[in-house]
Amino acid sequence: MAQLEYNELETILYQKPEALEEHPFHFCPGCGHGIALRLVAEIIDELEIRERAICVASIGCSVNSYEYFNFDGLESAHGRAPAVATAIKRCHPHLIPFTYQGDGDLAAIGTAEIVHACARGENITTIFINNAIYGMTGGQMAPTTLTGMYSTSTPAGRKPSLAGYPIRVCEMLSTLEGTAYISRVALHSPAAVRKAKQAIKLAFRTQLAGLGMSLVEVLSPCPTNWRVEPVKALEWLAENMLPYYPLGEYKVIDAVAALKKEDHHA
Amino acid sequence: MFEKTLMAGNIAIAEGAISAGCHAYFGYPITPQNEILEHMSKRMPEEGRVFVQTESEIAAINMVHGAAASGCRAMTTTSSPGFSLKQEGISYLAGANLPAVIVNVMRGGPGLGNIGGAQGDYFQATKGGGHGDYRVIVLAPATVQEMMDFTMLAFELADKYRNPTIVLPDGFLGQAIEPVTMRAPVTKLPEKPWAITGAVGRAKNIINSFAMEPINDQPRIELIRQKLERIRQDEVRFESINLDDAALVIVAYGSAFRSAMTAMQMAREEGLKVGIFRPITLFPFPIKPLSDLSRKVKRFLVAEMSFGQLIEDVRLSLGADAQVELVNQFGGVPMSADEILEAIEKIMK
Numbered sequence: 001m002a003q004l005e006y007n008e009l010e011t012i013l014y015q016k017p018e019a020l021e022e023h024p025f026h027f028c029p030g031c032g033h034g035i036a037l038r039l040v041a042e043i044i045d046e047l048e049i050r051e052r053a054i055c056v057a058s059i060g061c062s063v064n065s066y067e068y069f070n071f072d073g074l075e076s077a078h079g080r081a082p083a084v085a086t087a088i089k090r091c092h093p094h095l096i097p098f099t100y101q102g103d104g105d106l107a108a109i110g111t112a113e114i115v116h117a118c119a120r121g122e123n124i125t126t127i128f129i130n131n132a133i134y135g136m137t138g139g140q141m142a143p144t145t146l147t148g149m150y151s152t153s154t155p156a157g158r159k160p161s162l163a164g165y166p167i168r169v170c171e172m173l174s175t176l177e178g179t180a181y182i183s184r185v186a187l188h189s190p191a192a193v194r195k196a197k198q199a200i201k202l203a204f205r206t207q208l209a210g211l212g213m214s215l216v217e218v219l220s221p222c223p224t225n226w227r228v229e230p231v232k233a234l235e236w237l238a239e240n241m242l243p244y245y246p247l248g249e250y251k252v253i254d255a256v257a258a259l260k261k262e263d264h265h266a
Numbered sequence: 267m268f269e270k271t272l273m274a275g276n277i278a279i280a281e282g283a284i285s286a287g288c289h290a291y292f293g294y295p296i297t298p299q300n301e302i303l304e305h306m307s308k309r310m311p312e313e314g315r316v317f318v319q320t321e322s323e324i325a326a327i328n329m330v331h332g333a334a335a336s337g338c339r340a341m342t343t344t345s346s347p348g349f350s351l352k353q354e355g356i357s358y359l360a361g362a363n364l365p366a367v368i369v370n371v372m373r374g375g376p377g378l379g380n381i382g383g384a385q386g387d388y389f390q391a392t393k394g395g396g397h398g399d400y401r402v403i404v405l406a407p408a409t410v411q412e413m414m415d416f417t418m419l420a421f422e423l424a425d426k427y428r429n430p431t432i433v434l435p436d437g438f439l440g441q442a443i444e445p446v447t448m449r450a451p452v453t454k455l456p457e458k459p460w461a462i463t464g465a466v467g468r469a470k471n472i473i474n475s476f477a478m479e480p481i482n483d484q485p486r487i488e489l490i491r492q493k494l495e496r497i498r499q500d501e502v503r504f505e506s507i508n509l510d511d512a513a514l515v516i517v518a519y520g521s522a523f524r525s526a527m528t529a530m531q532m533a534r535e536e537g538l539k540v541g542i543f544r545p546i547t548l549f550p551f552p553i554k555p556l557s558d559l560s561r562k563v564k565r566f567l568v569a570e571m572s573f574g575q576l577i578e579d580v581r582l583s584l585g586a587d588a589q590v591e592l593v594n595q596f597g598g599v600p601m602s603a604d605e606i607l608e609a610i611e612k613i614m615k
Contacts, residue, residue: 051466056332057474066472072462074335075474077358080328083320087332087340088462090316091290095336095464113328116321 017041019050021070030230032187032220033061036129037068039193040100043201044071047208054097056085058105061135065100079110082117085124096207098125104134107143107167114173118213121178125207126215127200128169131222132241139225143167146244150227166244170217174250180212182251186219186242188234199249202260211255219245268448275413276301276440279343279369279433282417284309287452288367289338290316292329294348297381298437299371302343323348327355327368334364335473337461339421343369345437346379346387349395356430357396360490361475365424367417368402369433371440374598382598383437383521388575391434392549399487401494403431403501404548406519410444418449423501425456427493434548436571438521438600503546504555508534512541514614515559517580518569519545522601526569529606538614545576556583565613566590569606571599589613 016022019041025034044053055073057065058081066073076084081099088097106114106128117124133151134140140153144166148157158166174182181203185196196218203214219241221233228236252260273281280302283291291310293303303319310317316333320326326342333340344352349370359366372387374380391404403423405416416433424431462471477483508530509515518526523544533540543559545552560566566588568577574592581590593609595601 052464054336054462054464063476064478066474070470071465072471074332074462074472075362075476076331077328077354080324080331080355083325083328084332084335086318087290087292087316087329088336090318091333091336091338091340092463097332112321113325116325120318 017045019044019053019070021068025068026064027061028224030221030223030233031061032131032218032222033129035187035193036127036218036220037065039197039200040098040127041069043197043204046201047204049096049204049208052094052096054088054095056081056088056097056099058099058101058110060102060105062100062102062105062129063136079105079108080113081105081110082113082122082124082126086117086120086122089122089124096125096204098127098204100127101129102135103128103130103132103142103144107169115176118173118176118179118215121180121212123207123210123212125203128215128217129220130169130217130245131220132166133222133225135222135225144169146240168245170215170250173215178213179215179251180253181206181214181256183249184217184219184245184247186237186247187221188219188237202256202263205259206256209255209259211253217245268450270445270447272443273410273446274301274440275410275435275442276371277305278410278414278446279417280305280309281448282414283341283367283421284313285449285451286418286421287339287455288315288341288421290329290333290340292318292320292326292333292340292342294320294323294326294344296345296348298373298383298440299343299345299369301440302369323351324355327352330366330368331355331359331364334359334366335362335462337458337463339425339455341367341369343371345371345373346375346384349387349390353390353396356402357398357400358475359430360396360400360402361398362473363428363490364430364473365428366430367420367424367433368430369417369435372434372436380598381437383439383571383600384596384598385436385520385522385571385575386573386596387434388548388570388572391432392551392579400490401549403427403429403497403550405431405433406546406548407433407435407439408520408523408544410439410442411446413439414446414449418452427497429493429497434520436521437598498550501547502550502552502555504552505544505546506541507544508541509543509559509563511539512563513539514541514565514567514610515563516540516542516567516569516606516610517545517556517576518542519548519576522569522571525601525603526606528603529610532603532607533610538610540610551579551583553583556580557585560584560588564588567593567606567609567613569593569601571595571601
């Protein structure tokens with residue numbers, strides 16, 4: 001851990017994780033990516049796997065995530081991160097590859113790759129950021145855009161008759177035998193962030209124990225493209241996303257439940 | 267030590283990859299190259315290596331990306347329609363300076379086409395194929411032995427230049443059965459300090475093909491350009507047959523080259539002085555050797571199994587006063603020596 005100069009403090013309560021780089025995030029004000037990336041970095045520190053972790057970034061606002069982490073990483077083509085991570089894990093079982101993907105990446109263009117990584121039960125971890133919108137390209141409809149929701153490509157609101165229905169990824173993937181741990185969390189309050197961290201940590205522990213595919217969907221605010229102020233965005237998430245995307249665990253195989261129990265006792 | 271065995275071209279590719287130290291194979295079934303996937307499904311686990319039958323060609327090329335980025339020799343194989351699907355991934359491999367071997371056992375097209383052998387993917391293989399400024403090294407085997415040897419060479423060149431390399435046979439060569447001398451396994455693989463293998467005792471490694479600001483992306487792209495110049499300078503391969511007294515030179519590769527060999531022999535029996543120039547690297551194309559040749563010989567006959575793709579590179583390489591004719595087959599139909607002989611006679615008699 002980085003040495004702090006505040007010698008007068010007896011206990012360090014909070015500091016930059018070693019798994020994060022020094023430079024700041026470049027996300028818009030109120031964006032959830034910074035929180036999610038920091039949670040991942042904290043967990044990598046806590047599990048002491050910085051030297052084995054591999055960030056498989058995807059395309060969209062998630063593309064630069066390897067720049068923020070202080071460990072090996074690579075970019076993958078749009079939607080293909082689970083295929084890239086599959087190969088890294090198969091070639092180097094001791095490494096801990098995880099994909100960090102947005103909703104357009106994972107649930108639209110990359111649907112085949114995530115479904116089949118789950119079907120094969122690849123021993124990898126996916127952090128899936130669902131903000132119900134295409135962020136980097138400027139706010140077009142995502143596969144997770146809510147019915148009626150405005151986007152730059154659904155100017156009159158998403159109409160199912162024209163644009164279909166939003167995909168519930170956790171519900172869909174949890175039907176696949178190869179998945180070991182699937183959970184949906186959110187970043188709209190400090191309590192929710194704490195729960196999100198627990199879930200992401202359990203996902204990584206699932207991989208460390210070699211139990212199969214682990215995925216955590218993170219409902220995350222995008223004030224810029226939702227066109228609301230950052231604080232309002234948190235409220236909007238709670239009011240609009242939580243009813244359609246209920247939080248909770250969608251798949252916990254027995255061996256993962258046992259890991260969780262261990263944690264509880266500890 | 268290594269005796270000759272009878273082997274099909276597709277199997278020779280698989281065994282060549284294994285001898286070259288290919289650690290990971292990813293593939294999706296498509297005729298006429300399924301034997302490679304099937305053979306690898308047995309042999310790779312036997313060797314303690316990685317085999318995955320993927321959900322798509324796209325997943326296969328992206329798994330190659332992951333394996334290559336993490337420092338392993340990796341290969342995927344396909345046939346024409348699947349080769350189209352891999353182009354996105356090949357562009358990303360080239361953009362990230364990653365070594366990988368892609369085999370395209372070409373079949374009839376366009377569209378779904380048919381499972382006969384063809385050479386209609388010449389442009390797609392040699393001119394880029396995917397988006398952006400890049401080229402890949404393209405090796406064109408004409409025998410089963412070369413299917414093995416060029417696959418091994420492809421791994422070597424891919425690592426040497428950190429660039430995707432393509433082996434480009436056609437469906438007839440994939441199915442052809444010929445004697446093959448097995449090759450000794452490569453035991454010493456190059457070090458890859460750039461690979462993402464976990465940041466143990468070193469700064470982190472990043473593999474990407476992206477920069478937020480174009481000006482920051484230019485050094486990466488400039489390196490690709492310089493590398494391609496070195497490849498053009500140092501890696502040209504070709505074969506010349508009977509050029510000393512030739513009054514007409516056939517230019518052909520792959521299966522068409524084999525038919526051209528027979529046609530040349532038939533022509534010579536008739537007293538017609540015919541030679542053959544065979545490009546082995548389709549990229550880098552042997553521009554200078556052909557250009558030099560055209561100072562001596564003025565008549566050329568391009569024999570290929572497409573509407574005429576190779577012929578464009580031949581024309582660009584030759585002097586303005588060279589006469590260039592085309593004899594071709596396409597759409598999965600094999601080219602006979604008789605057809606080529608007929609074209610020779612038409613020009614020379």
